[in-house]
Amino acid sequence: MTKIAIVGGVAGGATVASQIRRLNKDAEITIYERYNEISYGACGMPYHISGEVSSRDKLLNLTPDDFLKRNIKVSLNSEVVSIDASKQELTIVDSQSKNQYQEAYDYLVLSPGGSPKVMAELKDVAQAFSIHKIQDLDALLSYIERHSIKEAIMVGSGYVGLEVTENLVERDIKVTMLQHDERIYKKIEADMNDVLYDTMKEKGIILKTNAEVSSVDGLKLNLKNGETLHAPLIISAIGIAPNTDFLKSSKINLTENGLIPINECGQTNIPNIYALGDAVETFYQHYPSLKVQSTLAWPAHRLAHIIANQIFGDKSIKHEGLLSTNIVKFFDNAVASLGLSEKEVQDIPHFVVDQKQKNKSGYMSTSVPIHIKMYVEKDSGKILRAAVVGTEGVDKRIDVLASHLRLGGSAFDLINIEIAYAPPFSSPKDVINMLGYKAIEKAKE
Secondary structure, three states: OOEEEEEOOHHHHHHHHHHHHHHOOOOEEEEEOOOOOOEEOHHHOHHHHHOOOOOHHHHEEEOHHHHHHOOEEEEOOEEEEEEEOOOOEEEEEEOOOOOEEEEEOOEEEEOOOEEEOOOHHHOOOOOEEOOOOHHHHHHHHHHHHHOOOOEEEEEOOOHHHHHHHHHHHHOOOEEEEEOOOOOOOOOOOOOOOHHHHHHHHHOOOEEEOOOOEEEEEOOEEEEOOOOEEEOOOEEEOOOEEEOOHHHOOOOOOOOOOOOEEOOOOOEOOOOOEEEOOOOEEEEEOOOOOOEEOOOOHHHHHHHHHHHHHHHHOOOOOOOOOEOOOEEEEEOOEEEEEEEOOHHHHOOOOEEEEEEEEEOOOOOOOOOOEEEEEEEEEOOOOOEEEEEEEEOOOHHHHHHHHHHHHHOOOOOHHHHHOOOOOOOOOOOOOOHHHHHHHHHHHHHHO
16 A cells, blocks of 8 residues: 655645545555644634634634545644655654654655744744744734733734734734834835835834844833834744755755755655645746745645646646745735746846726726736746736736736737726726737837
8 A cells, every 4th residue: 555644734735635535545645743733724814813714713624533534644743853765764753742753655745834933032032923823823812812912013024914913903903013124015016015004004003114123121122223112912924934954864955945846746856755835946837947935825735736646646737837926915905916026027138017097997986096017028028027006906917917927928918818898897908908008019119
């Protein structure tokens, strides 16, 4: 019987286990998860803070018993501490009993995820939290309730920083956000994120830029500029680091940043070892010479399907790369982007198309502005990057652009996107079409 070992659960590991079982009814599948929950909606955790997700149970997807019904074994509180690829053997520590044991495998799938980066100044600070796994959410909510928290400091302004800030405010907790430099949320262009600054002012969120933490003394947080803030609660959201230290003694290749490089089959440098999730390095679909990491759910689910097929199914199903399509909600605003980063685009000859118009026919009382900026490769007309900001219809436009790009469409082809037009939904020439017309004219310059 073929033995499949999976390191880590949640979106990556839990999904690949289920996908493998659909393709093979006989394989012995075991998921080793170092914490005590195996499958939950991590992306929904910020929304439980405000009550938008009304109960913790709604975040839970499958339990170990649910997996057992599918003949998938789940070993909770089981940390894989090393891998011997030549012996095809894992060394595992039970975090409760501290017992160490070995398990053999025929195929290994790595989904170790990442851990929040925590600055030295916030380590061992009783009121400092990060939110990455559901146990972090439990600890945070317990602290808020026990201490009747009404004020909080948010360190960082990425996806998690914005989402948690919104949901703290919705819970009537006053938030001060600290950003170490001048610019918040760098997934979007500096000249497009005014909506975020304006919304912070409107919602009473205090934003402090060029603000770096110096120390924490009791409930006082000291900044390097000499300012002191009241800090009954501190939440750190400054990014994640891959959980790959346990691989350093293995023969599995890692990048300088500790990521696991994978190929079009989801394989590492060792053919029977695969990887997916937050800890992998892959490539852009539309610009494969550039590498990319994605900490989002869609790539993990897609790679789960690919890896399962590579092991037991249709080996022609391969990983085509990512577009890094992403979106975040901040109160009434949606901010989205896809493709290369601004920095990566600068090294490629390109021109920029910038279009602002209403999301639907302008005479409709419910029409609102939408803003798209698109970067186009000069020679090919390939869309390198796009960013979209607005309060309505942002998800629709970023998804259209992502689909168009993935299927090989150029910026010039956008004029042929046949939108579903009626005044309550769009314009006869949608903002997507206008990007195409403008791109054609720009290319002539």
